[in-house]
Amino acid sequence: MAEEKKTLIPRKALLRSWLIWESFPQTCYNYERMMGQAVAHVFAPIIKYFHKDNPEKRKEVMKREIEFFNVHIEFGACILGMAIAMEEQKAMGEEIPPEFITNIKTSLMGPLAGVGDTIWQGVVIPILLAICIDITRSGQGNIWGSIIYAILIVAGAHVLSYMNFMFGYRAGSDAIIDFLEKGTLKKLLKGASVMGCMVMGGLIVNYVKCICGIEVVSSTSVFNFQKNFFDVVMPNILPLGATMGVYTLLKKRWSSIKIIILIIVIGIIGGLTGILTF
Incomplete structure (x- = not known):
């Protein structure tokens, strides 16, 4: 015992x-x-x-x-x-x-x-x-x-x-x-x-939205970069790119406030120019 x-x-x-x-x-x-x-x-x-x-x-x-x-x-x-x-x-x-x-x-x-x-x-x-x-x-x-x-x-x-x-x-x-x-x-x-990488990948797909609004219009058709290129060749590449961009800035010791401001500026410019849409 x-x-x-x-x-x-x-x-x-x-x-x-x-x-x-x-x-x-x-x-x-x-x-x-x-x-x-x-x-x-x-x-x-x-x-x-x-x-x-x-x-x-x-x-x-x-x-x-x-x-x-x-x-x-x-x-x-x-x-x-x-x-x-x-x-x-x-x-x-x-x-x-x-x-x-x-x-x-x-x-x-x-x-x-x-x-x-x-x-x-x-x-x-x-x-x-x-x-x-x-x-x-x-x-x-x-x-x-x-x-x-x-x-x-x-x-x-x-x-x-x-x-x-x-x-x-x-x-x-x-x-x-x-x-x-x-x-x-x-x-x-x-x-x-x-x-953890698998989980983060799944979260990026579901919760990060980044949509390209560029279209090339011809006399016979309209080529939408998001639908006809990104979604076909590289689905969700833009949300991944945005996430990795934020990650890179964090690694470079950017503060979260600066990153948020940058995202807002890019969103405004992208929305006004039609590069980004929703």
Whole structure:
């Protein structure tokens, strides 16, 4: 029979720490520490269970946990659980160097941020939005799409965050590092990237509209560039081109305001000259 893991933190306090992380991860977001103050806030309900007779050591824990930290909220929750587990073991006498805890957090936040942003923001949110937007557009005054989206995205985020947080706390750093070393993370990231590109391609076709209005009129016929050329040879090439143009400007560090203004100017000029239509 496996020996039960000794703990200092009551389950109620651990749940409160997780709820703080899911609810307030960016309330004190800043360029110096990013989410560091939020991490220290996570330790607020549990720090009293560490080093009860040594307030100086408790201060050291809080100083260590308030350092620079930045990760995807839901996928990175396992790092917080893992950090709590290591601080708990250290408080119980395990020889865990303080810099080891900091280094583990630093080394894991980059890969998990990449996975989280790719899967959550690049796949889950666009797919869910596309489905719920179609539900909303299916009937006049239909608000169920927005309600379903709000419920599913909030519930999904909390479930995923809780599972990752508790996984990190129970499994510790060894399981997460093993997960990285086996290459599972790279395979997952690659698959999510491909899936994300497919989703974005589908969204471009359905929601980006760019129609050429140029026509060549002769005595016998009318040649419409959109219907007779683009739709036949390269369907939806103009929406794709517009999207890639915006993406290129973002890569060149154009602000969203400048891009919106540029789109408005191009739309006005294109509409007045007949190059673009709707």
